[in-house]
């Protein structure tokens with residue numbers, strides 16, 4: 001099934017600010033092949049792919065596409081030649097429909113667009129690769145899982161031969177991810193080549209044919225799936241093995257830090273996203289909220305932190321009603337928030353790394369110097385977090401958007417966890433983190449719990465949910481279909497709850 | 509023969525940005541030279557005349573400084589808004605409104621001791637500008653109305669309001685549309701250098717003050733975050749609507765100061781031509797200097813060289829007054845074109 005070479009990158013090197021991010025990398029991809037690209041955060045995966053798609057030019061080395069040397073001049077060139085990439089940060093236009101996004105920028109749609117014909121064509125692709133998307137939906141209103149698929153569909157409509165997907169499954173639940181990987185398989189089987197960047201070993205073994213490992217800008221090896229093991233790959237990536245087991249020591253529960261009563265919250269388009277939720281979280285407890293993306297988890301988190309208006313109902317925090325409090329007030333009262341949208345919400349991308357690290361603390365009296373801010377002290381504070389959380393970055397004064405996806409996530413985590421709060425709301429906290437960083441973050445969250453903090457963990461990753469939670473809530477269409485102690489229900493049963501079955505109706 | 513390569517750049521340093529702008533100016537000046545040549549004049553002589561008219565005499569230099577005072581104010585006004593991604597095209601109108609407020613005090617208020625009188629006029633001018641900027645601010649915050657359009661249109665309204673007073677209640681004794689000359693108490697002292705007046709000192713102090721505010725205070729940090737990303741700022745606990753409103757007010761107040769400077773420092777009365785388009789030229793100044801208040805002083809001076817120089821071209825070389833406007837527009841276009849170089853590494857290669 002695997003055919004001739006599609007892509008050959010030879011001796012590719014790239015430096016930023018004098019730091020070699022890619023060093024003499026050789027990389028090949030064949031027809032019908034899914035190749036996983038593996039490596040720690042900041043290893044240079046995205047950068048390498050950015051050179052394949054002409055976003056950056058290599059300092060040295062050549063790239064061959066279908067046997068011919070590739071000459072890329074303008075940012076859109078690679079796409080029109082047949083190499084498309086779905087980025088870590090999405091590039092869809094939020095307030096347009098799916099259909100409009102799909103035809104936007106397609107070179108054949110210069111002046112006149114025959115909507116009916118185009119739609120039929122797109123339907124054909126959807127059928128061929130097993131997509132189910134409403135073409136007339138507004139992109140902003142779609143859950144991330146679907147948006148991800150729209151991005152991929154967009155590439156297929158452009159008839160790419162090589163599809164690069166950069167960490168597409170980070171916020172997806174197992175089912176969503178499985179579905180996505182099935183689609184990737186279908187696409188590869190149709191004779192295209194796929195490069196799949198991920199940090200999840202299980203996905204690598206589920207779908208990839210071969211695996212290339214990068215470490216600190218160097219290529220370590222390319223191996224066939226059959227000839228390797230997860231442990232071997234992990235060793236190649238970091239030079240040592242990880243074992244990730246957690247134990248939850250008994251904590252003495254501090255009664256109710258957070259109490260939610262009959263909460264209703266609207267989504268952006270005015271539809272009810274959270275429907276009549278009531279629950280509470282105690283100190284020293286991790287409550288996980290599991291669910292398919294787009295079932296109201298984000299709206300709930302936004303409402304708890306004041307970033308979204310509450311329709312009706314009450315939020316009580318440390319026995320005080322904070323339903324109407326501003327985000328600022330809630331920050332001061334001791335609510336920490338790792339948001340789901342790290343690029344647009346979690347950081348101000350073109351401000352510097354240090355300015356982003358002090359977002360939640362700059363108002364503290366200890367950082368004041370008379371009427372002024374003590375920038376020196378603030379920078380020191382930022383540096384401390386950078387060291388502690390091992391954030392790789394080209395410079396503390398450079399804009400945050402230059403950080404690799406995982407390092408950006410570390411920045412946010414460090415900022416939010418370092419601050420002493422009573423309630424931590426963590427949305428997909430380990431998304432895009434490599435194995436080592438994931439372990440570190442999960443341990444940090446556990447530490448908070450053991451210190452008596454209340455934690456709400458919104459996640460799609462069941463290793464994380466089973467490993468960390470005291471209690472698990474399953475959210476579907478704005479409601480909890482189940483809320484139970486960790487261990488009371490099996491993965492299968494949780495899957496049923498995620499698809500809408502109430503816990504009472506499960507046969508035990 | 510040749511091909512052009514574009515590589516995305518995620519970041520340009522402030523210095524690079526400045527250098528690109530200087531190139532853009534050079535490019536615009538070359539084009540202007542061609543234009544001058546087409547008008548039958550020698551461009552080298554013309555540029556030389558511009559330079560000598562500014563640097564050749566104490567008078568020329570002081571007059572150039574005089575023109576740069578309102579440009580510093582309007583430049584700061586537009587820049588501080590731009591820093592928060594707000595386009596204030598309305599500095600011209602806010603300048604007039606500041607002038608109207610300050611003039612009203614001269615006409616209706618008592619004559620007070622000079623320092624007190626001037627302080628009140630300065631404050632009123634700032635309030636006037638801020639009031640005029642508050643309208644587009646509210647329209648934007650309450651009704652999401654695009655401020656480019658509202659601020660621009662309000663310029664015409666402000667100028668017409670000035671006319672309303674100038675042709676009506678404030679008309680001078682000789683029936684021309686200007687107010688009577690202000691009393692001495694309402695005139696800025698001069699700095700012993702031509703017509704350069706106290707407004708220059710206010711401008712320089714403001715530049716320093718704004719620099720400190722933007723980079724060394726909580727308020728400035730909030731401004732920086734808001735300017736970078738509204739969503740992130742909101743998430744960080746910043747009340748972004750309040751912040752935007754405040755930015756509009758500050759921006760308007762700065763433009764209002766330009767108006768006060770003109771009537772108290774130069775004209776000593778309110779009339780229709782106190783501005784000379786300073787509100788619009790301020791946009792170019794702000795765009796050239798981007799966020800750095802100190803660089804604004806430099807570019808304000810640069811553009812006043814053009815303004816002053818072109819005045820004398822008209823007289824000495826009989827070139828049309830429009831030359832000045834054309835040079836300014838070419839500069840603006842060149843800078844906007846230069847954006848490409850800020851976002852991409854452009855390489856020109858010989859085809860193999």
Ligand SMILES: Nc1ncnc2c1ncn2[C@@H]1O[C@H](COP(=O)(O)OP(=O)(O)OP(=O)(O)O)[C@@H](O)[C@H]1O
Pocket residue numbers: 016017021039040041042043044045046047048392393394402403404405406407432518
């Ligand atoms: N435009 C840029 N300017 C400066 N440094 C950059 C730029 N782009 C990437 N880098 C740096 O290059 C390194 C590699 O980044 P890259 O995004 O390729 O990592 P990655 O392997 O994709 O990591 P992750 O798994 O975290 O996404 C990082 O240290 C990053 O900060």
Ligand SMILES: [Mg+2]
Pocket residue numbers: 045046047088166404405406
């Ligand atoms: Mg990456």
